[in-house]
Amino acid sequence: MKSVTQSLFAFAVLAGVAVSGASAFAAEVKGAAPSDPALVEKIRQSNAACYGCHTEQGLKAPPRADLDLEKLRQLVHDPAQFDASNHAGMECTVCHGQGYKAFPHAAGAKQSISECGECHATKALRIETQFEASVHAKNFKEQFTCRTCHDPHAFRVAAKLGDPHKIVAQDNAMCVGCHNSDLRFALFSASVTPQKVRPDLDTLHAWLPNTRLHWQAVRCIECHTPTSPVKSLGMSHEILGKDKAEKNCVTCHSQETALATRLYRFAAENGTADLGFANAAILDSAYVVGATRNPIVDRTVGVLFGLTVAVLLGHGALRIALALIRRRRSS
Template sequence: MFAYWRQGFTVLVLVLAGSVWAPASRAGTEAAPIDTATIEKNRKANEACFACHSAAGIKNPPKADLDLANKLKDSRLEPALFNPADHGVMDCRQCHAGNHYDPYPHAEVGKNETAPCTECHAAKVMRLEPQFNASVHAKNEGLKEKFTCNTCHNAHENIVALRLKDPHKIVAQDNHGCLECHNSDLTFAKFAPDGEKTPGVKRKRPDIDTIHDWLPNTKLHWNAVRCVECHTPEVAAKKMLSHEILDKEKAEKKCVTCHSANSTLKVRLYRHMAKDEQQRLGFTNSVILSNSYVIGATRHPVLDGIVIGLVILTLAGMLAHGAIRIVAALRRKGNKEQAK
């Protein structure tokens, strides 16, 4: 409850500030980069938390009788995952209620006071929120309250695509966010609304591979493209990915959207790769080639010319061959008739 109040208050303050300081306040509403000395300091401070909140801590607790193996069995916290992540430069306490968690056992009061994204990313949240609110997950009553930014964004592990760069890593991270629910009956049921036919009984999870069986090599596609490639509207290359997950009727089904020289993947999955990288070796979309060979999208003008030339020659050859055979057959027929 307090978190909502705080979120509302932050937005209010920012809106008021924005109306007075309009152009200057923009930069101030976004988390600024953190300098190296502060990063060092934060990482040192986090060691106190990792003393318990890590595999090493669970194995070797700072005090006896903590039963960490049981109490922290579902936790994935790990310095090796946290430190390189987007928020790995921060002190845990910046999001987790100041010094509230320093003593252990942690007090009940103050738990669940995790700072909302708006507190540090107000400008981005303001831009994304209309899209987020229009998406299938937010439009669905019952799902709305439970579906928040950190349903998809793991605050401890995620690395923004712009920094990940490698398309395979981006695909793995972003699809994991969707499949965590869409590939698990257990998690899906926690979020699913009641079915139309039998109220009280949760709607069944549609099997992801079955729904997409029209897509050849379905499993291969899951490793090469993101769900959001087909389930969100396209945006200009410089804008943030749209957070509007469209109704299933509006999802992309046309193969040429990706498998063509003008592939949509250029402004989606491959948008963070430099232009020259995209055109390396004279191939159109060579970046796709260096990661995988996307039929139709990975092209080379000279090779294309040679292939088209070969096709024309083959066709011409076939036509000539056919014509000669027809003429020959007619001649033979004519000869036979003459012989009668």
């Protein structure tokens, strides 16, 4: 992770760029497609040159004979996926640098690739503090970058994805990509002595009922992160190990469910007709025992149950009384 000093320096550089009036760059940094048609076309043409090689089509029909196809195979991206990502509308060279403008790429061009903190400086300063307390920083601090989890060519923030099912699928793929792969896990654990063996996820989560269903319905980070004190950051980047992770089912399965401020935060902010249901925004996508209850229905069912019991007891008492009366008369 970038140090605080480096992040501050990056922030100062960005501030200077903003003051200089580089509006085109600023538009791209925000990840929003610029409104200037000429700039849009410039970006399209520039990125098309990159896509000429770095796509499946470029791999199948290389535009040049001197390409290292085995190396290129590891550097293929999906233009449609990028255009739907948070970085849509940005020119590839904004992050990759001018050294990649032509082929062969300039010597040392890889070292000039921008770090995320150079654009996301304000958040990076706060996220770094959270990461420092993360279980990932304990053994793998120097190996982790933002890109370890967040693919800059595909990642979409939860607010942009909207659908909780899509959010879960994207975010959990980041976690299981390493924690369910011996190969990926070994890439990081190789630096630890003695080398750690990847623990079995099902064994670790044996305490959790319907484990697989939970993984399809909620994110790993619902339990493996504390609540972030900074609302604008959303989820905290302090990943908790198994000893500190949430194991109290009531945290989610209650009327004060944590899901309302986590996975369903944006749905809750947009609002929905509650029809008497608690956490109605969650009910739009899932039924969560204890969280999506309807107090009116609960009370109605309670009253009906009470009346049913009263009728049964009354009926039983009446039959006993009548039986006693008949016995006395017959005697």
